[in-house]
Amino acid sequence: MKTCPRCESSIDDEARYCVDCGAPQTEAAAEELDEYVQRQAQQITGDSGAGRDGSGFGESADAADGDGFLSxxxxxxxxxxxxxxCYVAGYGTVVVALTLVPQxxxxxxxxxxxxxxxPVRRLTAGPLGxxxxxxxxAGLYVVLVLVGVALLQFL
Structure with a gap:
């Protein structure tokens, strides 16, 4: 058995990639990985403009990761x-609501x-498309807050 030059773990002699760190062990595997990374980069850069063309994202999405959202x-x-x-209004409302929990x-x-x-916006993107x-x-926020305030006033 040989060892991985990157993480020094034991790997099979015929292994193309290290099972622990994923480093390519042969020149062919390194080229294959490089081609894959380039294809993924082209796909991401080719798709990054899709968010501003009215395809449902409208304005930029509120998330900081690489799956269609802007950092x-x-x-x-x-x-x-x-x-x-939104963070200030959301957390402020949550804190006020938690102080009124029995009601x-x-x-x-x-x-x-x-x-x-x-983050709720990002979480709704998966199930809703x-x-x-x-x-x-913001409309949902206003409706829910108005209902909550009305319930607090009248009950």
Whole structure:
């Protein structure tokens, strides 16, 4: 058995990749991995413009990862301000709702606070096929907060 030059773990003599770190062990495997990485990079750069063409993403999506969403560095100042405002409103509403938990109106407030948080938008993208627009999220927030406030006032 030979050892991996990258992580020094024991591997089979015929192994093309290390089972521990994934490093290619042959020249052919290294070329294959390089081609794969280049194809993935082209696919990502080719798809990155799809978010701004009205295909459901509309404005930039509120997430910081590589699956169709823009990172924080790529957001405009206005979009960063919107995201920060959503965090403030969401967490503030959640805190207020948690202080009112025994009352029935706290639950719509809690849901409203959760709905406005930017990560929820990313989480809805999987089941729905595309993230909800931020206007929809803000509308849900307003409706849930109004229902919660009404329940707190009248019950």
């Amino acid at each position: 924080t560095e790529e957001l405009t100042d206005r979009e960063q301000l919107w995201r920060r405002g 029935i109106g706290a639950f719509p407030l809690l849901l409203g606070g959760i709905v406005i948080l930017p 595309s993230p909800l627009k931020r206007e929809v999220m």
